[in-house]
Amino acid sequence: MKKINAGIIGVGFIGVAHIEALRRLSNVNVVAIADDESVVKAKAEQLGVDTYYSDWQQLINSKDIDCVHICTPNHLHYMMAKAALSAGKHVVCEKPLTTNKSETEELVALAEQKGLVNAVNFNVRFYPLVQQIKAAIENGDMGRIFSVHGSYLQDWLFYDTDYNWRLEPETAGESRAVADIGSHWMDLIEFITGLRATEVFADFATFHKTRKKPLKPIETYAGKLLKPEDYKEVPINTEDYATVIFRFDNGARGALTVSQVCAGRKNRITFEIAGSKKAAAWTSESPNEVWIGKRDGANELLIRDPSLVYPGSRELIDYPGGHNEGFPDTFKQNFKKIYGVISGEKTVKEYPEFSAGLRGISLCEKIVQSNKTDSWVKI
Ligand SMILES: NC(=O)c1ccc[n+]([C@@H]2O[C@H](COP(=O)([O-])OP(=O)(O)OC[C@H]3O[C@@H](n4cnc5c(N)ncnc54)[C@H](O)[C@@H]3O)[C@@H](O)[C@H]2O)c1
Numbered sequence: 001m002k003k004i005n006a007g008i009i010g011v012g013f014i015g016v017a018h019i020e021a022l023r024r025l026s027n028v029n030v031v032a033i034a035d036d037e038s039v040v041k042a043k044a045e046q047l048g049v050d051t052y053y054s055d056w057q058q059l060i061n062s063k064d065i066d067c068v069h070i071c072t073p074n075h076l077h078y079m080m081a082k083a084a085l086s087a088g089k090h091v092v093c094e095k096p097l098t099t100n101k102s103e104t105e106e107l108v109a110l111a112e113q114k115g116l117v118n119a120v121n122f123n124v125r126f127y128p129l130v131q132q133i134k135a136a137i138e139n140g141d142m143g144r145i146f147s148v149h150g151s152y153l154q155d156w157l158f159y160d161t162d163y164n165w166r167l168e169p170e171t172a173g174e175s176r177a178v179a180d181i182g183s184h185w186m187d188l189i190e191f192i193t194g195l196r197a198t199e200v201f202a203d204f205a206t207f208h209k210t211r212k213k214p215l216k217p218i219e220t221y222a223g224k225l226l227k228p229e230d231y232k233e234v235p236i237n238t239e240d241y242a243t244v245i246f247r248f249d250n251g252a253r254g255a256l257t258v259s260q261v262c263a264g265r266k267n268r269i270t271f272e273i274a275g276s277k278k279a280a281a282w283t284s285e286s287p288n289e290v291w292i293g294k295r296d297g298a299n300e301l302l303i304r305d306p307s308l309v310y311p312g313s314r315e316l317i318d319y320p321g322g323h324n325e326g327f328p329d330t331f332k333q334n335f336k337k338i339y340g341v342i343s344g345e346k347t348v349k350e351y352p353e354f355s356a357g358l359r360g361i362s363l364c365e366k367i368v369q370s371n372k373t374d375s376w377v378k379i
Pocket of ligand 1 (some may be wrong): 009010011012013014015034035036056071072073074076094095096121122123165180
């Protein structure tokens with residue numbers, strides 16, 4: 001079997017998850033990483049990767065690399081994805097794809113013109129029971145969708161001493177909680193239901209108007225391990241919290257709450273979809289079960305088990321029932337689909353392409369606009 005060579009740019013929190021997932025695939029070699037000069041050699045040793053670069057352009061230009069994974073802060077995605085596509089490399093980019101719509105449109109067009117694989121890591125789609133609910137809706141089991149509600153809650157920015165590049169709009173983009181985590185929820189809901197949001201109304205809040213910025217850089221989620229000393233007080237102008245309400249193209253209604261300051265909620269994405277026949281609810285912190293709500297009869301709890309689900313969901317299950325799969329498995333399953341197309345083994349693109357990233361950015365921009373104007377905004 002010919003192995004496909006992958007290179008990873010940015011090996012902080014999520015770049016490492018990419019490497020672990022890629023190493024679980026039989027047709028991929030992780031051959032190189034790129035990161036800041038101060039960390040890249042140590043990271044390469046720690047991760048067991050032979051080749052490392054402190055200049056990401058060298059990784060992109062390496063003739064040994066077939067596919068580039070972009071796992072850096074958001075503002076770098078555009079230039080890195082553009083350079084990688086221009087160099088003839090397939091690209092897997094983290095969400096949000098860029099920080100604004102015009103850059104995203106340019107990337108979608110470039111990827112199309114080059115005919116290269118272009119994927120966004122909306123990994124939450126790849127929980128098997130998420131795709132079970134999608135299949136149930138497609139098969140008419142749930143009837144017409146009336147409403148969708150849910151949330152994406154975290155607490156890692158709870159204290160004003162919690163700090164990360166995501167708090168800086170020039171690095172993360174104009175929206176924080178909505179773009180960073182709300183984007184997953186919105187992608188998920190449109191993916192599962194097949195509905196399109198047509199109008200949004202948003203209400204943002206920033207509870208910590210200033211935060212204490214550490215005087216040295218820290219990795220995502222590492223803040224809790226640092227002692228709160230030597231901080232600089234900086235103003236914060238992106239949202240800690242947002243409520244967004246939606247109107248969908250079939251007349252359904254939706255509501256989303258996102259928060260990065262919700263004590264005790266570590267990384268919890270949840271949704272409940274109510275249809276004219278049944279309802280379904282799922283939470284990422286218990287991803288191996290789905291609640292099915294019924295009016296005329298006992299409710300059900302479906303436990304992830306390959307023998308009990310639709311074929312599309314079964315394809316994402318590599319372990320028998322009771323042997324739980326979770327967050328890292330979603331990366332593996334997304335990459336399996338992506339590398340199946342790169343290798344030519346698969347022709348159907350069953351992964352989110354840059355067009356899904358564009359949809360996400362477009363929704364985000366409308367949500368920001370709605371919050372600013374305090375009004376419904378059409379999409
Ligand atoms: N799909 C998911 O579930 C998920 C989860 C977390 C993060 N993400 C996304 O992944 C991206 C990275 O987030 P993270 O949490 O890993 O951040 P992080 O801060 O932990 O890691 C980012 C890494 O990029 C490196 N970097 C910064 N500038 C660079 C440059 N010019 N060249 C090379 N390397 C550079 C940093 O040194 C760091 O190692 C973000 O876009 C984020 O939205 C996605």
